[in-house]
Amino acid sequence: MSAPADASAKAQIAFSDLTLGYERHPAVHHLSGTVHEGTLLAVCGPNGAGKSTLLKGITGALRPLGGGIDLKGLSTRDIAYLPQGAEIDRSFPISVFDMVAMGLWRRAGLFGGIGAKDRERIEAALAAVGLQGFETRPIGTLSGGQMQRTLFARLLLQDARLILLDEPFTALDASTVADLVALVGRWHREGRTVMAVLHDFEMVRQTFPQTLLLARGPVAWGPTRDALSPENLLKARRMGEAWHQDATSCTRAA
Numbered sequence: 001m002s003a004p005a006d007a008s009a010k011a012q013i014a015f016s017d018l019t020l021g022y023e024r025h026p027a028v029h030h031l032s033g034t035v036h037e038g039t040l041l042a043v044c045g046p047n048g049a050g051k052s053t054l055l056k057g058i059t060g061a062l063r064p065l066g067g068g069i070d071l072k073g074l075s076t077r078d079i080a081y082l083p084q085g086a087e088i089d090r091s092f093p094i095s096v097f098d099m100v101a102m103g104l105w106r107r108a109g110l111f112g113g114i115g116a117k118d119r120e121r122i123e124a125a126l127a128a129v130g131l132q133g134f135e136t137r138p139i140g141t142l143s144g145g146q147m148q149r150t151l152f153a154r155l156l157l158q159d160a161r162l163i164l165l166d167e168p169f170t171a172l173d174a175s176t177v178a179d180l181v182a183l184v185g186r187w188h189r190e191g192r193t194v195m196a197v198l199h200d201f202e203m204v205r206q207t208f209p210q211t212l213l214l215a216r217g218p219v220a221w222g223p224t225r226d227a228l229s230p231e232n233l234l235k236a237r238r239m240g241e242a243w244h245q246d247a248t249s250c251t252r253a254a
């Protein structure tokens, strides 16, 4: 299965018969296709479909069990990754300002120091997510929505070509979602490539032009209205119900 060909756009990520998994247990099977530069791509599918695994494979945190991922020359500092909320340790004693400043470290270096210009950029990022005045707050004291705004401010400063978001809008109120979706739209207009794992099909239909529907193997990949057709969603659900958690062999998607 491949993403639709777009002759005008440059390839940003190419998957070739990619299989990813844990200790030889495959979680993403036989994915092939190309994500073009500037694509706004939703990754959807049932629980356990391999969506988070795919993002981890792209970051390089997981090595393929088979096949490959070609990032077309992108280095790790060109990739920004927002893991699922549960994977972020909020007990770490750090202020909102310092957490957001971490977005600069990959470019400035850990001991590069923060100059006046950097401070301005951090303040601007905090303003863009509506968190002026929160600079000195320890992140452990933030609400879920404020924490997610902080993480988006950090993403803003990373200035990455490829942005990977794992369930970025889960458990957020409508106004927080609207503000953060607006930032995703801004990244898209700036020509960045954005891949987001999402469960809210309505939001995907409204906001994401392209969708990859996964159920361990790829079910559909293309324009969102086609990928999320009732037939494809039913197929993904059936594939989700059929798999065994401890399967050790790959099965190609029908």
Ligand SMILES: Nc1ncnc2c1ncn2[C@@H]1O[C@H](COP(=O)(O)OP(=O)(O)OP(=O)(O)O)[C@@H](O)[C@H]1O
Binding pocket: 022, 027, 045, 046, 047, 048, 049, 050, 051, 052, 053, 054, 245
């Ligand atoms: N660290 C790990 N070690 C072993 N198995 C794992 C690990 N992480 C994920 N898995 C397994 O890989 C499969 C795919 O998990 P993954 O988290 O990628 O799914 P997902 O589509 O993101 O699911 P959800 O929608 O529930 O977040 C699942 O069966 C899961 O149990």
